Amino acid sequence: MAKIRPFKGTIYNKDVISDLKDVTTPPYDVITPAEQDNFYKKSEHNVIRLILGKKTDQDSSSDNRYTRSATFLNDWLTSNALIDEKDEAIYVYKQDYTLDDGTVMTRTGFIALTRLEDFSSGKILPHEKTLSGPRADRLRLMESCHSNFSQIFSLYSDKELTVDNIMENAVSGNAPDMDVTDDAGITHRIFKVTDPEAIKSVVANMDDKRLFIADGHHRYETALNFRNLNRKNGDMPEDSPYNFVMMYFANMDSEGLVVFPTHRVLFNLQDYQVDFLKSEICKFFTVTGFPFSENNESEVLERFTKELEKAGETAHAFGMYIKGDTTFHLLVADCPEKFESILSGDMSESLKGLDVTVLHSVLIDHLLGVGTAAQEKQQNLKYVKSSEKAIDLVKNDDFQVAFLLNPTKVEQVKAVASAGEKMPQKSTFFYPKLLTGLVINRLNTI
DSSP states (O other), X not given: OXXXXXXXXXXXXXTTOSOGGGTOBSOGGGOOHHHHHHHHHHOTTOTHHHHSOOOOTTXXXXXXXXXXXXXXXXXXXXXXXXXXXXXXXXXXXXXXXEOTTSOEEEEEEEEEEEEOOOGGGSSEEOOBOOOHHHHHHHHXXXXXXXXXXXXXXXXXXXXXXXXXXXXXXXXXXXOOSEEEEOTTXXXXXXXXXXXXXXXXXXXXXXXXXXXXXEEOHHHHHHHHHHHHHHHTTSOOOTTOGGGEEEEEEEETTSTTOEEEOOEEEEOSOTTOOHHHHHHHHTTTSEEEEEEOOTTTHHHHHHHHHHHHHHHTTTSEEEEEEETTOSEEEEEEESXXXXXXXXXXXXXXXXXXXXXXXXXXXXXXXXXXXOOHHHHHTTSSEEEESOHHHHHHHHHHSSOOEEEEOOOOOHHHHHHHXXXXXXXXXXXXXXXXXXXXXXOBEEGGGO
């Protein structure tokens, strides 16, 4: 199913760029305006200028963030800040990181090209919905630069760890070709694999694998749209670069793959009444309060979080914090049949079984009146990675209520995608994020 191939990447020239930390960034869609400014200041060659250029009041159809990205790319190639690799390779990518409890983890995957497949083929499957705005934005960038600057993050299943073992054997004892520690303390190591036999073995063993997009849905759909636009220009050979996209592949059955939750905070709610919300929630959930004071809040939050995790092992469970309250509320759906009629009858059991589905359908839509369209536009909804940050926003900002979640399981991602359905936005947060700028795929170099 997964038709992959090695490629000649475009990389930063070590003779020009002494520290990759100065020029690499997280994926474009998690970068705040303040972080964008910081990346601009780090280096004149920072990849931020390619993936998320600044707008100006003087922007026009001929001079804008997209055309400037193309100019930067061409200038850096001309000055040898960026150079094209001489040999085709797959790039083994190791990330070393530490969990909050001190556990040290390593996630290993690899970067290669994969043939673009329409979702209808069932060979490459999404699990989240996309929005038209980001798709249009990424398409304009591809039209200007004809490049994949970031890897799409995909998952495959390989319980025997065959591909993992091939990669380990190929790089064992080798020093990394790239080694950088980012601002979050995560170490990123790239090992180039150019041995034809090792590449051939990886390609062969990936041939029967179905791929699940973990992160980068907008970029994958953009690559499909860009391929289709180029098809209109005439016959496209099977090996055309526009038929392929750069992708990172991780085995969902190997150690090192971690999924975190993304919490929700709500604001500008219409006809919002706290007492009504609390009474209505009790119709669907068993509610347990965790009262706290200024002196023991962190201790109570830690205990509350552990109880949320424990409850989530057997039931839909959510944490809730309401503005002005001195209690964390644990909501547990002991009887899901109570809200069965609220969930769409068209949903598969896999989709109905997700915490995020229940949260968005029952709590956010049915009880708080924020419908699907408003949710997708984030009119009343903000996504937050940290539970402490979510609570702080409700306490000290213009947010009214926070809902805390347990993480979606990898097997749930696989089940929903296999059923041909898509989860609500931000249902998963695969950690750690991939660095952008380590390897670039320029479509005119294949």
